[in-house]
Amino acid sequence: MLNIAICDDSREDRKRLRKFLEETGFLVSIQEFESGEALLRLEETFPVIFLDIDMKGISGIETARLLRKKDKKAKIIYVTAYDDFREYAFSVHAFAYLVKPLDGEKIRQILKEAMEYTEEEVDVLLGFETETGFRKIGSRDILYLEYRNRKVRLVTLAGEFWLRESIGAMEKRLAPYGFYMPHKSFVVNFFHVKNLKGYDITMSDGSLVPLSQKKSSVFREELAVWLSEQI
Known part of the structure; x- marks a missing residue:
């Protein structure tokens, strides 16, 4: 089972992404966070993190930088309504960059790739x-x-x-x-x-x-x- 974090200040966007992930057919456990602060407060690490960029409080970019201090291996997948943050995504070694509105098939493909890269990184x-x-x-x-x-x-x-x-x-x-x-x-x-x-x-x-x-x-x-x- 793959443990996944969704961090987005939009409840509807979290709900939509959760639905897409649950429909991929992969065995996943999903935890939701409404802010970067909430995600960072948790001591546990996640192999895969879907992270919004434009959030209230600290941004997804800053959240990722702080996450990288305690976890170098997490697959960070940016999910945003904007297409002009790609250069920042590279600075934190993001695994993928998705622009809203989301597509179920694209989510499935990205998750499959993330799982393949995570196979040897099972210790959390x-x-x-x-x-x-x-x-x-x-x-x-x-x-x-x-x-x-x-x-x-x-x-x-x-x-x-x-x-x-x-x-x-x-x-x-x-x-x-x-x-x-x-x-x-x-x-x-x-x-x-x-x-x-x-x-x-x-x-x-x-x-x-x-x-x-x-x-x-x-x-x-x-x-x-x-x-x-x-x-």
């Missing part, structure tokens, strides 16, 4: 407020999460951290990056699932995570879909 940095301070952790470095004693235990390749979050909120946030909840107290990273036998999930570090009987069939289906996308 995610921000977490842990009990020991703020940390950025790569999505591929997370093994699983466990809800315990009203806190969430985040198990990573570098060790474990504790979060004061609900396990449901974490599952919803991490789902676009290949995570799933096999049990009411656990969220696992499909990338680190090494074996599935009965109702036991073996992770890459040897840990065993329980699979509830109620979620067994859906979990197996979702894992199969994820594996097919990796081929």
Whole structure:
């Protein structure tokens, strides 16, 4: 699944672009932002960003410059009503430049190209407020999460951290990056699932995570879909 950001101060334009993206047939997760400030406040990165140029507050050009300070790989696709900002687009290494009104087929072609370039760039940095301070952790470095004693235990390749979050909120946030909840107290990273036998999930570090009987069939289906996308 490809995580996409749409940043545009026009609600109608965001709605229209979302519709085009959802109709491409590609598996995408879309988050909308009404300003550059709102996009920049989020610590997470997005492989693909559709960015308007002429917005209230900071412009799309300045937003892109600030984005580039924390993410050099994001595919920034400018979407604007004007055709005279192309030279600025080159200055931030924009992936594409689209002039409104948008065309569904053009969106599909651009997204396909962006996905092809993004295939080898699957690890996304995610921000977490842990009990020991703020940390950025790569999505591929997370093994699983466990809800315990009203806190969430985040198990990573570098060790474990504790979060004061609900396990449901974490599952919803991490789902676009290949995570799933096999049990009411656990969220696992499909990338680190090494074996599935009965109702036991073996992770890459040897840990065993329980699979509830109620979620067994859906979990197996979702894992199969994820594996097919990796081929």
